[in-house]
Amino acid sequence: MKDSQYAEVLLAWYDANKRALPWRMDSRVGQVDVYRVWVSEIMLQQTTVETVKGYYGRFIERWQTVDALASAERDEVLLFWQGLGYYRRAHGLHEAARKVVAEHKGVFPRDDASLRALPGIGAYTSAALRAIAFGEAVLPLDGNIKRILARLLALNKPVEREGRTLEAFGQRLVPRQRSGDFAQAMMDLGATICLPRQPRCGICPYQKGCLAYRKNKASAYPYRAPKKERPHRYAVFFWIENEHGAYWLEKRPEKGLLAGLMICPSTPWRDKAWGKNDWRAYGDKKQQWQMVEGHIVHVFTHFTLHATIAYGRSKDRRPTSKATEGVWVSHGKEKDYALSTLMRKVIAHKYKQGAP
C-alpha cells in the first residue's frame, strides 16, 4: 500500500465502525472542546476505555471548564479520581488547570513546547491534543499505534528501542485532513482488531499493507524486551478504633505512592515478612494489639503487597505515625474521603472479619 492509502482505508473503516465514546467528537461536525479532550487523554493514560467510562462523565459534570477545575480543591479532585490509579495524574491535572488559567488566560496553548510544559502532558498527550483538538497533522504514538506500526513494518527489534523508526513511519501516514479522527481510528483498530495476543487479521483493513501479516506472523509482533520479576513487600496496618467505633485514617504525602489519599497508619512496607512481634515497634507501645484473621494481597505495578491488620482501641486520638493530617472515619462515611483500592480492601477485610 502507498502511504496515502493507509489513512484513506482506515478512515472509511472508522466511519463504518465508529464506537460512541463519551469524549469522542466528530471533527467535521461540531467544535471540539480542548478541555474535554485533555481530561479524557489524561484519564486514558495506561488505562482502558472501559475503566475510564465510569469516571469521565462524573468528572466533566463536576468541573465543566478549565476555570472550574482550576478553582477546585485538590482533595475533591482526588475524591473523583479514587480507584482510577496513577494518582499523580489527578495532582497534575489540577495543577495544569491552574497553570492554563494563570499563564495562558484560561486558553490552552497549541504548540508542543507549551503543552509539554504542563504537568502530565508528554510526547503522546501533546500530539493527541494537537491532532484531536487542533487538527494538526501529527500522529500520537500510544501502545496501540506502536503495535500496529511495528506489525505493518514487521520490526524485528523491541518497540522500546524503535521510537525514531515508528515516529518517522507514522508521520508519513497522517492525512492533512481529519488527523484527529485518524489517530482515534488507529487506536480503535488496535483495541478491536490489531489485538496484542490474537489479532483478527481476517477482518483487518490493513491486511494488504501489513508486512507481519504477509509473513503470517502478526501475533509475533511487536517484539518486547523481557520484563523483570515483581518483588513482594509486607506491611501491617494499624486499625485504631475509638469509643464511637470510628477508625483512624491519615493522609499520605503529596508525592509518591498513593499521593494525597487517606490510609491506615502502618509499619514500613518492607521486603521481608513481619514476624510475631517485630511490627509492634511501629505502633503505639501502650496499645493492646490483636491480629485480625487473614491477610490482604494487593498488586501494584512494581511490587505485590501482602498486608495484615492489627486491631486496637484508643481513647485518645494519637496517630501512630508522623502524618500531618488524620481523621476518624465511621463505617459508611468512607465516601467522603479519597481512598485507594488497597485501602478499600483493608476496610472490607476488617469488617468481614469483625473484631478479633
Place this chain on the structure above:
DNA sequence: AAGGCGGGGTA
C-alpha cells in the same frame, strides 16, 4: 535507560 507509579480486563 531504567524504575516508580494503580488498577482492572482478558486469554
Place this chain on the structure above:
DNA sequence: TACCCAGCCTT
C-alpha cells in the same frame, strides 16, 4: 497466571 492498557516523570 501473565500481559497489557489513549504514559509521564525522576533519577
